[in-house]
Amino acid sequence: MPVIVKTVEKKKKVRTTENQLKGIFRKHDKNGDGVLSKEELKEAFKYLGALIPGWRASCGLRYADANGDGYISDGELNALVQYAANLGYTVE
Ligand SMILES: [Ca+2]
């Protein structure tokens, strides 16, 4: 039984983190055009504590930018959140 409880708790935590990450990325849309530029991504990763934010921004963009326009739109945000969550970024 304790094992099951642990699993449930872990899942819940991950979902919360992903929602928070999404909120953080959205907040970093500084010019409010609804998409995240590489520069905005860089600030977001800096906020998350990335050691090399510019590099993370490039990798995240390559990972999540499905249509290749160089920006992360709302529909592409989930993939970016997945990328950041897989790296283990957590939100205080
Ligand atoms: Ca923007």
Ligand SMILES: [Ca+2]
């Ligand atoms: Ca895009």
